[in-house]
Amino acid sequence: MAQGPNEARLLTSLEGAEPGEVAAGADEWERCAYLLRGVARSIMTAAARDEQIGGETGPAMGVAFTKTAESITERAQELLKGEGALRKAATAIRQAKKGKEKLDLEHPAIDHPGTYQRPVGPLEPKELEEQAAHQAAITKYNDTYAAREKTTEYWARHMDDTFDASAAVMKSIHGEPDPVPPKDDGGPGGDRRGIPTTPGTPQGPRDDPDDPRDDIPRDDDDPGDDDPRDDIPRDDDHGDDDSGDDRGDDGEDSDDTPEIYTDHGTDGGGLSTGTLGGLAVGAGGGALALRGLRGGPVLPSALSSTGARPIGSTGRYGASGALGRGAIAPGSPVARGGAASGRGGAGAGGIGTRGGRGAAGGKGTGRGARAGTGGIGTGRGRGKKDEEEKQSPRDLFDDGEDWIDDEGAAPDVID
Amino acid sequence: MLPSIGAIAGTLKDLNVEEQTIKDIVDILEMSAADLHDGKLKGFSGTALGGSWSGGNLDHHTRLAHQHVVRAMEQMVLGLRGYQANVQKFHDDIDFIDGDSADASTRTTGKVDGIVPTVSQSEACATPTFQNDPQCTIPGDN
Numbered sequence: 160m161a162q163g164p165n166e167a168r169l170l171t172s173l174e175g176a177e178p179g180e181v182a183a184g185a186d187e188w189e190r191c192a193y194l195l196r197g198v199a200r201s202i203m204t205a206a207a208r209d210e211q212i213g214g215e216t217g218p219a220m221g222v223a224f225t226k227t228a229e230s231i232t233e234r235a236q237e238l239l240k241g242e243g244a245l246r247k248a249a250t251a252i253r254q255a256k257k258g259k260e261k262l263d264l265e266h267p268a269i270d271h272p273g274t275y276q277r278p279v280g281p282l283e284p285k286e287l288e289e290q291a292a293h294q295a296a297i298t299k300y301n302d303t304y305a306a307r308e309k310t311t312e313y314w315a316r317h318m319d320d321t322f323d324a325s326a327a328v329m330k331s332i333h334g335e336p337d338p339v340p341p342k343d344d345g346g347p348g349g350d351r352r353g354i355p356t357t358p359g360t361p362q363g364p365r366d367d368p369d370d371p372r373d374d375i376p377r378d379d380d381d382p383g384d385d386d387p388r389d390d391i392p393r394d395d396d397h398g399d400d401d402s403g404d405d406r407g408d409d410g411e412d413s414d415d416t417p418e419i420y421t422d423h424g425t426d427g428g429g430l431s432t433g434t435l436g437g438l439a440v441g442a443g444g445g446a447l448a449l450r451g452l453r454g455g456p457v458l459p460s461a462l463s464s465t466g467a468r469p470i471g472s473t474g475r476y477g478a479s480g481a482l483g484r485g486a487i488a489p490g491s492p493v494a495r496g497g498a499a500s501g502r503g504g505a506g507a508g509g510i511g512t513r514g515g516r517g518a519a520g521g522k523g524t525g526r527g528a529r530a531g532t533g534g535i536g537t538g539r540g541r542g543k544k545d546e547e548e549k550q551s552p553r554d555l556f557d558d559g560e561d562w563i564d565d566e567g568a569a570p571d572v573i574d
Numbered sequence: 575m576l577p578s579i580g581a582i583a584g585t586l587k588d589l590n591v592e593e594q595t596i597k598d599i600v601d602i603l604e605m606s607a608a609d610l611h612d613g614k615l616k617g618f619s620g621t622a623l624g625g626s627w628s629g630g631n632l633d634h635h636t637r638l639a640h641q642h643v644v645r646a647m648e649q650m651v652l653g654l655r656g657y658q659a660n661v662q663k664f665h666d667d668i669d670f671i672d673g674d675s676a677d678a679s680t681r682t683t684g685k686v687d688g689i690v691p692t693v694s695q696s697e698a699c700a701t702p703t704f705q706n707d708p709q710c711t712i713p714g715d716n
Contacts, residue, residue: 180622194613226701318626333705
C-alpha cells in the first residue's frame, strides 16, 4: 500500500525509538533527584548542630549548610522535572507504537487493486460485476489509506508535541540559549518538520513556489477519480498557475496517450523505474534530509555551510545542536537535500498518483506522466546541475520555472 | 585561682560533645560528597527518541541538561569537601587541652573565626545551579 506522508512521518518518528530506554533515562533522573534530596537532608542535619559548635564558625556553618541544603533540594526538584519530561516522552513513544499496532490490526495496509481494464468487445453483465467489484476494492483502498493517514497523523503529532514540551523543560534546566540560526535565504525549507521524511512524499506547508508537489497532477474536482490526495487539504496559493489546467490531459481527447500503469498495488504506490531513479536522488538529497532530521551524520556539511557551532557539542549531541534549528534551515545543504528529495519525489508522485488516476480510467498522459517519464529518462531526480546540463524537451514541463520559460512552446498542455 | 573540679568536668564534657559533633558533621559531609560523586547521572542513547526532528531536538536538550547536571553535581562534591576541610581545620585548631582557660568559648573563638571566610568560599561550590557553571575554588585546592 502506498505510504502516505503522515504514515511516513510516524514511521520516521518511531525509527529506533525505544520507550524502555527513555524510561530508564527518566528513572536515572529520578534516582539522582532522590540522591540529592537525601544529601540535602543530611546537610540539614549537620546544619542543625551549629549551636553545638559555637563561636562564629558554628552559626556561619549553620547558615551555609542550610543554604546548601535548600539549593540542593531545588536542584532535586529540577531533576524531577527532567524525569517527568523524559517519562512523558517515553509514554508518547509507547502510545504511538501501540497506536500503530492497533492501526495495523484495524486497518491493515492493503494493495492497490490496480487498474480495471475492460476487455475489448461488447459489454457483458459479468463485466459490470467486475467493474463494481473493482470499484468497491478501490473504495476500500482509499478508506484504508485515509484511516491510516488520520491515525498516523495523530500519533506523529502527539509525539512531536510531547517531545517539544519535554525539550522545553530540558531547556529550562540547562538554560543555554538556542544557537543563532543561519540567515534565511528564502530558499526552500520552510517548516523543518516539513522536510520529507520519505523521498517523494513532501510534507509541510505548500506555500513554497518550489514545492515539488505542485508538479504532481491532482484533480480535486474529479469525483470520479480515486486520487486519495483529494482528501488532503492543500494550499497552492502561491501563484504558480497550478489551477488544474496544467494537470494533464483530460482523457477525452483522442490524441491523449493512455497512461502506462505498472504494478501499482504491490510496489508501494506505483514505483516505476523512473520513480526509483528519482528516489535514487534521495541518496544524495532525500536521504540527506532524513539524516538531517536525525541530526547526526550530516553534521560536517551542515556546520560547514552554516558556520554554526553547537554549544558544548560533541558527537550526536552536538549534531543536534547544529541542526537544532539552523543546520536544516532554508538554504543550508541539508535543506537543499530535502528539496532535491522533493524533486525526485515529483517523479515518484507523478507516476504513483497517475496510478490512482488510472483506476478511474481514461486519464491521459498529462504533465505528470511526462514528469514521470522524465524521471525514467534521467533515472534521477532533478538537481539544479541536471537542469543546467540537460535541457531536453522532455524536461520542459518539469517545474515551475521551465513551465514559465517554455509556456509558449507547449501549447498542447494548456487546454 | 584554679577552676573548680566541677567546672573542669563540665568543660571536658562540652569538649567531648563538641568533638563528637564535629566528627558527625565531617562524616555527613564525607558521605554526602561520596554519594554525589558515585551517583553521577547517566545518560541514554539519543536514538531511543526516534528519528524525528522533535526527537533529535529533545535529545539535544536532554544531553545539554545532562551535562549541566553532572557538572553541578561535581561542584556540589567540591563544595561539600570544602566544608569538610573547613570543619576539619576548625577541629584541628581547637586547643582541647587549654587548661589555663576556664572559658571554652574564649579558647576557640580566636582561631575559628579564620574559618568563616573559607566556609563562604565552599558555599559557592556547594550551591551551584544547573543553568550556570560557577567555577568555584575550594581553599587549599589550588
